[in-house]
Amino acid sequence: MAAERRASVTWKGDLMSGSGTIDEVGSGTFGPLDVSWPARAEAATGGKTSPEELIAAAHASCFSMALSGGLAKTGNPPERLRTSATVTFVPGTGITKIALEVRGSVPGLDEVGFREAAEAAKAGCPVSKALAGVPEITLDAGLE
Amino acid sequence: MPRIERKAEVAWRGSLARGSGVATAGTGAFELPIDLPSRVGDPGGKTSPEELLAAAHAGCYTTSLAGEIARAGGTVDRLDVRCTVTMDEVAGQGHLIVASELDVEARADGIDADGLERAARAADDGCTFSALVRASATVTVRARLSSEGGSSNGG
Numbered sequence: 473m474a475a476e477r478r479a480s481v482t483w484k485g486d487l488m489s490g491s492g493t494i495d496e497v498g499s500g501t502f503g504p505l506d507v508s509w510p511a512r513a514e515a516a517t518g519g520k521t522s523p524e525e526l527i528a529a530a531h532a533s534c535f536s537m538a539l540s541g542g543l544a545k546t547g548n549p550p551e552r553l554r555t556s557a558t559v560t561f562v563p564g565t566g567i568t569k570i571a572l573e574v575r576g577s578v579p580g581l582d583e584v585g586f587r588e589a590a591e592a593a594k595a596g597c598p599v600s601k602a603l604a605g606v607p608e609i610t611l612d613a614g615l616e
Numbered sequence: 617m618p619r620i621e622r623k624a625e626v627a628w629r630g631s632l633a634r635g636s637g638v639a640t641a642g643t644g645a646f647e648l649p650i651d652l653p654s655r656v657g658d659p660g661g662k663t664s665p666e667e668l669l670a671a672a673h674a675g676c677y678t679t680s681l682a683g684e685i686a687r688a689g690g691t692v693d694r695l696d697v698r699c700t701v702t703m704d705e706v707a708g709q710g711h712l713i714v715a716s717e718l719d720v721e722a723r724a725d726g727i728d729a730d731g732l733e734r735a736a737r738a739a740d741d742g743c744t745f746s747a748l749v750r751a752s753a754t755v756t757v758r759a760r761l762s763s764e765g766g767s768s769n770g771g
Binding site: 474475476477478479480481482483484485486487490492494497498499500501502505506507509511512513514515517519520521522523524525526527528529530531532533534535536537540541544549550551552553554555556557558559560561562563566567568596598599601602603604605606 | 619620621622623624625626627628629630631632633635637639640641642643644645646648649650652654655656657659660661662663664665666667668669670671672673674675676678679681682683686691692693694695696697698699700701702703704709710711712713714744745747748749750751752753
């Protein structure tokens with residue numbers, strides 16, 4: 473079954489001095505969120521999000537779900553997973569790297585087993601497959 | 617060349633089917649609940665990786681299009697961009713993100729329908745996310761000039 477997810481953005485003005493708003497998403501969970509080019513391409517974001525931050529959130533959440541599912545399938549459901557994704561964006565070049573880091577609390581599983589499950593989740597999650605063109609996707613996985 | 621890092625964190629508790637997580641933006645711009653039922657079924661007020669990608673693609677494309685319209689000599693008054701991301705189960709490959717559809721309404725001076733069409737294509741070529749997501753998805757763009765306000769006759 474196909475699942476469709478929708479988001480809408482309004483932009484006003486030119487690229488450098490204008491700004492946009494993610495007005496609404498289909499689930500109604502968030503919005504309005506402000507976005508702008510400086511928030512995207514400069515070090516200080518002024519509390520505004522960016523496509524790259526949203527991609528980081530998408531990848532971290534997709535990976536967490538895939539890992540949780542994989543661990544349960546082998547009889548070791550996790551108590552807790554803490555995942556971060558850091559997306560590196562080089563203006564003019566694009567997204568050059570995504571670094572995933574996960575720390576898990578998984579009763580009955582050793583470090584090696586956890587790292588194997590994490591590698592499988594990284595390879596198999598739909599967002600990883602959609603972003604397969606990113607030059608470098610790294611994973612740092614370990615038990616808490 | 618500046619390297620910009622953007623970070624988000626997810627804390628997940630419990631199994632895939634019954635557990636849930638919270639995705640937090642490094643900038644503090646959002647803190648969102650996520651779980652599996654909201655991803656594959658009725659969202660029930662929770663977001664999902666695909667919805668976050670839809671927001672990312674809409675945001676990426678919008679900034680790209682704002683730049684392209686200016687490059688074509690137009691002046692953007694307002695762009696409304698809607699993005700729909702579809703995840704589906706593909707035989708032998710599991711779940712894949714198979715489509716991302718962009719629907720654009722532009723209110724801009726100094727650009728006609730043909731010019732907008734060209735700018736919309738160039739914006740797709742220039743949007744980082746469009747290029748990436750093509751690894752598993754088809755990307756489609758529909759763009760039209762807004763009927764209200766602005767000017768659609770090149771003036």
